[in-house]
Amino acid sequence: MTTTPTTEPVHSREFGPAAHPRLELFAYAMRRLRRPLAIWGSSLTVYVLIIVSFWPSLHDAPGLRQLLRALPEALSHAFGVANLTSPAGYLLSELFSLVLPALLIAAAVGAVLALTAGDEDGGILETVLALPVSRRSVMTERGLAVVLYTVALGLVVEVVLTGSGAIVHLGLPPAHLSAGVTAVVALALLHGAVAFAAAGIGARRSTALGITTGVAVAGYFLHALAPLNSLVAPLRRLSPWDWALGNDPLQHGWNVGGLLLLLAIGLILAGAGIVSVTRRDIRSA
Amino acid sequence: MSSPAIQCDRLSKRFGEISALSELTLEVQAGQVTGYLGPNGAGKTTTIRILMGLSCPTGGTFQVLGGSPQDPAVRARIGYLPGELRLDERFRGGELLEHWSRLRGGVDHHHRVRLCERLDLDPSRPVRTLSTGNRRKVGLVGAFQSRPDLLILDEPTSGLDPLVQAEFLLLVREAREAGGTVFLSSHALAEVQRAADRVAVIRQGRLLTETTVDALRHSAVQRIEVWFAGEPPEPELHQIATLRDLAVEGGHVSFTMTGDLDPLLALLATQSVRSLIAREPDLEEAFLALYQDRGEAPRPGDRLGASPT
Numbered sequence: 001m002t003t004t005p006t007t008e009p010v011h012s013r014e015f016g017p018a019a020h021p022r023l024e025l026f027a028y029a030m031r032r033l034r035r036p037l038a039i040w041g042s043s044l045t046v047y048v049l050i051i052v053s054f055w056p057s058l059h060d061a062p063g064l065r066q067l068l069r070a071l072p073e074a075l076s077h078a079f080g081v082a083n084l085t086s087p088a089g090y091l092l093s094e095l096f097s098l099v100l101p102a103l104l105i106a107a108a109v110g111a112v113l114a115l116t117a118g119d120e121d122g123g124i125l126e127t128v129l130a131l132p133v134s135r136r137s138v139m140t141e142r143g144l145a146v147v148l149y150t151v152a153l154g155l156v157v158e159v160v161l162t163g164s165g166a167i168v169h170l171g172l173p174p175a176h177l178s179a180g181v182t183a184v185v186a187l188a189l190l191h192g193a194v195a196f197a198a199a200g201i202g203a204r205r206s207t208a209l210g211i212t213t214g215v216a217v218a219g220y221f222l223h224a225l226a227p228l229n230s231l232v233a234p235l236r237r238l239s240p241w242d243w244a245l246g247n248d249p250l251q252h253g254w255n256v257g258g259l260l261l262l263l264a265i266g267l268i269l270a271g272a273g274i275v276s277v278t279r280r281d282i283r284s285a
Numbered sequence: 286m287s288s289p290a291i292q293c294d295r296l297s298k299r300f301g302e303i304s305a306l307s308e309l310t311l312e313v314q315a316g317q318v319t320g321y322l323g324p325n326g327a328g329k330t331t332t333i334r335i336l337m338g339l340s341c342p343t344g345g346t347f348q349v350l351g352g353s354p355q356d357p358a359v360r361a362r363i364g365y366l367p368g369e370l371r372l373d374e375r376f377r378g379g380e381l382l383e384h385w386s387r388l389r390g391g392v393d394h395h396h397r398v399r400l401c402e403r404l405d406l407d408p409s410r411p412v413r414t415l416s417t418g419n420r421r422k423v424g425l426v427g428a429f430q431s432r433p434d435l436l437i438l439d440e441p442t443s444g445l446d447p448l449v450q451a452e453f454l455l456l457v458r459e460a461r462e463a464g465g466t467v468f469l470s471s472h473a474l475a476e477v478q479r480a481a482d483r484v485a486v487i488r489q490g491r492l493l494t495e496t497t498v499d500a501l502r503h504s505a506v507q508r509i510e511v512w513f514a515g516e517p518p519e520p521e522l523h524q525i526a527t528l529r530d531l532a533v534e535g536g537h538v539s540f541t542m543t544g545d546l547d548p549l550l551a552l553l554a555t556q557s558v559r560s561l562i563a564r565e566p567d568l569e570e571a572f573l574a575l576y577q578d579r580g581e582a583p584r585p586g587d588r589l590g591a592s593p594t
Contacts, residue, residue, distance in 0.1 A: 028384055032493075123370075124371050127365055127370070131389060132360045132362075132388070281334075284334065284339070284368075
């Protein structure tokens with residue numbers, strides 16, 4: 001129980017607010033994402049390794065080719081097994097048509113909601129926003145952290161696929177692999193931006209999760225099922241899944257138009273989320 | 286005379302149909318400790334969250350330190366303790382304090398260490414292992430560590446044990462002596478009266494009064510019980526003008542009083558008294574007394590006590 005000595009160093013009030021809180025906000029968000037990065041990264045690694053390890057046995061199974069050829073074309077397209085015995089076809093159907101996008105979307109959306117609506121619901125955000133930092137920088141830097149996090153998970157997938165693919169002689173061109181991973185990462189980021197915008201306008205975590213899940217599921221079914229009916233087939237163009245994967249980047253390489261569309265809409269959503277946060281009340285716990 | 290640290294002019298906040306705050310007009314003088322009193326749900330937290338820029342009023346205007354709390358430069362001069370303090374459980378107390386001080390910039394590390402010692406807080410413990418009271422200490426160190434010009438503390442002493450409460454009161458006094466302003470809310474007069482120079486009393490979103498602590502306590506209704514050795518001096522008790530609700534049961538007498546106790550003590554001195562209980566004035570009863578004195582709901586800005594020195 002000492003009283004404050006008078007020989008105290010001059011405190012910082014005179015120097016005004018912190019000049020560089022920015023790096024600290026970003027660093028904090030990255031620290032929060034460290035553990036999920038480890039968990040998602042290792043899960044994705046294991047999953048990719050399992051899928052790739054099945055490649056040699058599938059490749060050498062002639063009966064399977066005949067079975068797949070017997071499927072009606074529309075059906076095999078819908079399930080993404082149109083070309084199961086080429087490397088790209090196998091990977092597309094097993095990884096890139098549903099599971100990998102779904103996993104990366106879940107990872108990105110989970111990270112966004114933890115750092116935005118989740119923190120607000122929990123009353124943690126209020127404590128930070130009362131500090132001399134702008135709401136805009138808090139949101140921007142948390143968003144950027146999720147972008148980095150999702151890209152890192154994409155890199156994990158790409159590295160594991162390249163390494164294990166070389167061992168089993170998958171023979172997928174590296175550029176096509178990069179194009180496919182980038183498309184899936186961009187799709188995940190778009191859904192992250194949907195969650196970010198929902199949280200930004202003030203949706204609770206559960207509501208924002210519901211909205212984002214709805215967008216993801218609707219988009220997937222538009223992309224996968226609309227082509228089965230020629231009447232509704234053009235509607236698949238509305239699906240973000242179609243922008244990312246419609247051009248089949250594993251088979252045909254980079255689809256710059258689709259990526260730019262995903263990027264543009266993602267940025268608009270993120271911007272809307274940031275602007276909304278600066279104009280509304282922050283929930284308390 | 287310096288400008289007020291906090292200035293609210295007809296501040297209102299509605300949540301849909303519910304009016305949480307109606308036309309609150311309040312001035313908090315710089316360099317003073319002001320208690321913000323009211324029962325739970327009176328609108329204290331609503332006011333404080335508006336003052337911190339976390340929530341926008343639906344009517345009226347306000348200034349904090351001469352500006353808007355939406356401006357980070359204004360918030361840089363404020364230390365804030367939320368009423369519902371929630372801490373990120375993934376970190377240690379000290380890590381959160383370090384994070385907050387980096388966001389503020391240039392917090393004196395030694396000052397933080399000393400604050401932790403004084404409040405008996407171990408900053409190396411993970412937040413999830415901390416009790417409510419210890420989490421509150423993390424919040425308090427966070428509010429005090431930057432030596433802000435203005436401290437806005439929502440229910441700062443709830444959950445703290447008496448020793449730490451005493452240390453907290455000392456910190457508040459030191460902040461004032463260093464020229465700071467403290468605005469702290471509480472639902473209990475007893476918590477505030479030792480620290481505050483002035484009190485603003487709010488109820489149902491309206492300011493009841495803004496006065497000195499002494500004046501409020503003086504106007505508060507105090508419940509008193511006396512056990513007499515013999516027959517209670519009932520007629521003489523009735524003669525005390527400020528004594529109400531007299532109930533006699535054998536040698537046991539209970540009643541309420543407002544204002545000075547001198548006439549009662551003079552009477553008791555002539556009697557043989559076995560025991561006496563004078564309860565801490567109840568804030569609810571103080572509110573009721575305020576209403577009864579006016580015969581109507583008071584207008585904002587009404588003053589009861591003497592002006593501040």
